[in-house]
Amino acid sequence: MAHAAPTAAGFQDCRNIWVQTLEQLAEADPRIVAVVNDSVGSSKLNSFQKKFPDRLINVGIAEQVMVGVGAGLANGGRIPFVSAASCFITGRALEQVKADIAYANFNVKLVGQSSGIAYGELGATHHSIEDFAWLRPLTNLTVIVPADAWETAEAVKWAAGHEGPVYLRLSRMPVPDLDIPNRRFQPGVAETVRQGSDVTIIACGTTVHLAAGAADRLAAEGIAARVLNFSTLNPLDEQALNDAAATGAIVTVEEASVRGGLGGAVAEFTAAHRPVPVERVGFPGFLPTGSVDWLFKEYGLTPEGIAAAARRALARKG
Amino acid sequence: MPAPAAPMPAPLTNDTLALIRDKALWMRRTAFTMVHRAQLGHPGGDFSAMDILATLYFGVLTYDPKRPDWAERDRFVMSKGHATGALYATLCAAGYFPEDWLPTYMQPKSLLNGHPNRNYLPGVETNTGPLGHGFPVATGIAIAGQLTGASYRTFVLTGDGEQQEGSNWEAAMVAGHRKLKNLTLIIDRNRLQQGAGTEETSGLDPLDDKYRAFGFDVVEVNGHDHAALLATLAAPPGDRPRCVIANTIKGKGVSFMEGVASWHHGVPNDAQFDQAMKELV
Numbered sequence: 001m002a003h004a005a006p007t008a009a010g011f012q013d014c015r016n017i018w019v020q021t022l023e024q025l026a027e028a029d030p031r032i033v034a035v036v037n038d039s040v041g042s043s044k045l046n047s048f049q050k051k052f053p054d055r056l057i058n059v060g061i062a063e064q065v066m067v068g069v070g071a072g073l074a075n076g077g078r079i080p081f082v083s084a085a086s087c088f089i090t091g092r093a094l095e096q097v098k099a100d101i102a103y104a105n106f107n108v109k110l111v112g113q114s115s116g117i118a119y120g121e122l123g124a125t126h127h128s129i130e131d132f133a134w135l136r137p138l139t140n141l142t143v144i145v146p147a148d149a150w151e152t153a154e155a156v157k158w159a160a161g162h163e164g165p166v167y168l169r170l171s172r173m174p175v176p177d178l179d180i181p182n183r184r185f186q187p188g189v190a191e192t193v194r195q196g197s198d199v200t201i202i203a204c205g206t207t208v209h210l211a212a213g214a215a216d217r218l219a220a221e222g223i224a225a226r227v228l229n230f231s232t233l234n235p236l237d238e239q240a241l242n243d244a245a246a247t248g249a250i251v252t253v254e255e256a257s258v259r260g261g262l263g264g265a266v267a268e269f270t271a272a273h274r275p276v277p278v279e280r281v282g283f284p285g286f287l288p289t290g291s292v293d294w295l296f297k298e299y300g301l302t303p304e305g306i307a308a309a310a311r312r313a314l315a316r317k318g
Numbered sequence: 319m320p321a322p323a324a325p326m327p328a329p330l331t332n333d334t335l336a337l338i339r340d341k342a343l344w345m346r347r348t349a350f351t352m353v354h355r356a357q358l359g360h361p362g363g364d365f366s367a368m369d370i371l372a373t374l375y376f377g378v379l380t381y382d383p384k385r386p387d388w389a390e391r392d393r394f395v396m397s398k399g400h401a402t403g404a405l406y407a408t409l410c411a412a413g414y415f416p417e418d419w420l421p422t423y424m425q426p427k428s429l430l431n432g433h434p435n436r437n438y439l440p441g442v443e444t445n446t447g448p449l450g451h452g453f454p455v456a457t458g459i460a461i462a463g464q465l466t467g468a469s470y471r472t473f474v475l476t477g478d479g480e481q482q483e484g485s486n487w488e489a490a491m492v493a494g495h496r497k498l499k500n501l502t503l504i505i506d507r508n509r510l511q512q513g514a515g516t517e518e519t520s521g522l523d524p525l526d527d528k529y530r531a532f533g534f535d536v537v538e539v540n541g542h543d544h545a546a547l548l549a550t551l552a553a554p555p556g557d558r559p560r561c562v563i564a565n566t567i568k569g570k571g572v573s574f575m576e577g578v579a580s581w582h583h584g585v586p587n588d589a590q591f592d593q594a595m596k597e598l599v
Contacts (some may be wrong), residue, residue, distance in 0.1 A: 033465070054465060060495075065454040066487035072458020073443060077389055078465070080458075095448055096485075099454055102446040105437055 012173035014135075015044040017111065018170055023048055024080060027298045033057060034159060037080040042172075043083040043113050054283040063088050067110070069098035073241050075107040079160060086112025086169060087119075087127035094134055101165045102138035109159045110167045116206065116255030117287065117295050118172045124286040133260025136234050140186055143234040145169045147208035148177045149167040150180065151231060154185035157297060162187075171206050171255070173292060178208060178229065190240035196224035198309050199317075200244035203253040204230045207281075211253050213303030216312055218261050225310055236265055245274035246289045249313035251281060253306055258282040277316035279309040333591025334377050336545045338517040341411050342372035346571050347598050348410065349403030354591040358432065359424075362581035364403035366508040366541070366566040367475060371408040374473060375545040376449045383413035386440035391458050392470050395443050397452020398477040398506060399433040400583075405442075406430050415443035452476060453503060460501035460559075471555070477506045479511030482520050487532075494533025499555040503534070506541065508568040529561040536569040541566035572597055 026032040026048065033055040034045055040058060049056040057073075059066045063084060066262050070082040078164040082089065085199050089112050092095065112131060119126035136142050143158070144166065146152040152170060159166040178193055193208060194201075194215040203211035208229045226247060230241055250270065252263035263280030270276050281300050288298075296302060300309065346368050353359035375381075379392040379393055398403045402423075410417055415429075422428035429438040433447030444455045456474035463470055476486065505525065509516050516522050526536045539550045541564030550562055568582070569575025572594045575584075586594060 057461060059488070059492045062488035062491065064450070064485040065457065065492055068451060068454025068485065068489065069458035069461060069492065072455040072460070073462045075393070075443060075455065075459045076462020076468070078462050079401070096451065096454070099445055099448055103435070107442075274473055 010176050011172050012149045012177070014146060014149050015168055015172055017149040017153045017154055018111070019044040019048055020035050020181040021153045023051060024258065025157065025160045026052055029079065029160070031077060031079045032076050033060065033064055033080050034075065035080050037061055037063050037069050037084045037088065038151040039084045039113065042085060043111070045083065048185040063092040064096050067093040068100050070108040070110070071100040071104060071106045074108050079107060079109070081109045081111055082114060083111040085126070086115035086127050086131055090128060095214060097135065098138055103140040103255055105140045106165060107163055110163050110165070112167060112169045114172045116171060116173075117254055117292055120292040120295060121289055123289060127287065129255070129257045129283050130260070131169065132233055132254065132256045132262060133264060136261070136265060138234070138314045140165055141234060142166045143169070143232065144187060145205040145233060146230050147205055147229050148175050148232055150177055150183065151185060151229075155231070158185060158187060169205065173206050175206050176209050178212070188235050190237040191229040192226065193229050194227035195223060196216070196226035198224045199248050199251065200226040200228060200247045201251045201306060201313055202228045202244060202262065202266055203252060203312060204233065206233055206255050207301055208239045211301055211306055213311060214306035217303055219306045223310070223314065230244045230262060231267060233262060236269065238269065241266060241269045242274060245270050245276045249275055249310070249317045250307045251277055251306060251313050252278065253281040253301065255301065256282050258284060277313045278311040281306055319513045330576065331462070334548065335544050336377045338372045341376045342369050342453060342544070343598060345372060345404065345407035347595065348599070350572075350591065350594055352406065352420055353403050354586050355421060356424045357585045359403050359585060360400040360583050361403055361586070362568040362575060362578070362584065363398060363401040363477060363506070363512070364550050365570045365572065365575065366568045367398065367401050367506045368570070369542045370475060370504055370506065370547060370564055371404055371545060373551060375408050375412045378547045378551045380475070380578055383441065386414065390468060390470050393443050393456065393472045395446070395452040395456040395459070395472070395474040396434060397446055397456070397474050398449070399446030399452070400482055400483055402430065402432060402434055405434055409439065409488070412475040415439060418421040436502055436528045437548040449477065449480040450485035453486045453489040456501060457493050457498065460493065460498040463500050464498060467545065471500050471502065473502045473504060473551070475506060476508065477535070478522060478525075479513075479516050480503055481505060481522050481525065490529065490532040490534070493559045495538065497533070497557060498559045499557055502551065502562060503529075503559065504551075504562045504564055506566050508566040510568045510577070510579045511581065512579065514579060515557060534561040534564065536557050536561045538563045538565060542570055547556070
């Protein structure tokens with residue numbers, strides 16, 4: 001597809017591991033079903049459909065009933081993974097996500113595919129950069145943004161075993177596996193990608209490896225930047241945020257709007273508990289036409305752009 | 319009147335009709351008492367739906383209030399979630415919670431919220447209130463039953479004005495396409511929404527033809543005739559979902575409320591309450 005970034009060596013489209021993991025789980029647990037809005041291909045569920053034809057429920061292009069059906073399937077004892085482009089499963093069906101899933105507290109897994117600006121040139125209708133702001137305040141809903149293939153698999157496994165609603169925000173943009181020894185997935189606990197105490201870069205999803213690249217550049221300048229993979233946006237790891245504030249300067253990085261998302265969450269926390277300079281890297285709002293690569297560069301979602309934001313945060317440090 | 323004991327349903331006899339009649343009367347008096355005490359609620363829609371609820375819970379549904387999570391229970395989804403006077407009176411009468419909870423209706427921290435919350439009250443199948451939510455969820459419940467071959471049936475009650483929400487028609491397409499014979503949609507066709515008639519607001523007729531076109535068996539019934547409701551709702555499933563258009567009267571049972579749109583969320587003063595209690599006997 002024109003809007004997918006080219007795959008560099010060692011980079012993976014995490015949708016492959018998502019569906020491999022789901023199929024393994026579904027083989028072991030007959031309660032697991034998938035619900036889609038005609039998004040079989042874009043959710044990479046073709047092989048799931050072949051293996052479990054009855055357990056792939058395609059409601060057609062109809063997101064409200066898709067999410068409502070998910071709640072009903074949970075009422076009937078199934079474990080539904082409701083999968084669709086994140087712009088539609090959140091924006092189009094937001095009241096169903098709020099009322100039927102989060103408020104009703106049903107055991108439903110919402111899977112937002114091709115999130116952020118993965119649909120690049122298709123424009124703001126297909127970008128999903130508001131989803132963090134929309135979903136982060138919803139009580140009961142765990143919001144997870146895996147950063148790489150390993151974390152995607154772990155998050156899918158955890159979601160299947162967790163009794164309660166989850167939003168998994170997946171991407172179609174290839175990312176490298178993070179080089180972190182002895183990893184253990186813990187929802188609600190930030191993962192340290194780089195150690196450092198001069199400034200903390202808090203990133204999630206597709207931007208974590210870029211933040212690690214920024215820390216490597218800063219290290220060459222003698223700046224020790226801590227990098228956190230902040231893959232759970234609800235609930236927040238407040239201990240990690242407190243420790244980040246103790247470094248005296250924070251940069252947030254997300255493939256999302258800087259308003260209300262990860263940057264908003266961090267700014268809320270620091271303003272309330274431990275005010276420090278916070279530089280937010282992300283998108284300001286509806287974006288101009290452009291490829292994924294161009295938009296990432298244009299808005300500073302690059303190792304150099306993130307390093308520059310860290311320098312700005314350091315300059316503001318008291 | 320004490321809450322009845324489980325299990326249901328009772329056999330279809332004249333005793334069943336007498337039970338439904340008695341319960342419907344108790345539920346109307348109870349709901350109006352709750353609304354009068356709280357000075358909040360939606361009594362017009364409570365009363366249009368009450369005979370449908372009484373027929374379901376005392377003549378049709380199989381359930382056990384001591385085991386609200388029983389996997390094989392029949393499901394009833396109250397999509398017109400604002401009619402909590404009706405729903406809570408029903409669930410109390412069915413034995414899901416004690417009568418002394420009723421006076422807490424809409425009081426601070428009450429389990430009897432203005433719209434039903436399944437995490438607060440046993441017997442509530444899903445959270446509703448915003449219109450157009452219950453039918454899609456009921457469709458999912460019916461799909462789960464279809465997948466597993468479960469024996470339970472799923473009933474969902476929507477208002478008629480509620481049918482203006484597009485999500486209902488998404489659900490209708492899915493239910494018709496999947497031939498969900500274990501699903502019954504009941505429409506409380508009182509022909510009034512909160513400010514005016516449905517047909518002058520955004521017309522629904524011909525509602526029967528619409529649902530036939532979506533793949534439903536459609537039955538029209540007098541929504542206050544217990545015998546007719548019982549025969550319709552207890553009928554064995556066909557080969558497709560069923561839509562029961564229950565023709566009702568908003569405010570049914572109290573002379574000054576019947577057919578008056580302002581009783582959608584109107585609440586009674588003391589004199590109106592006393593008058594209603596004299597009529598509901």
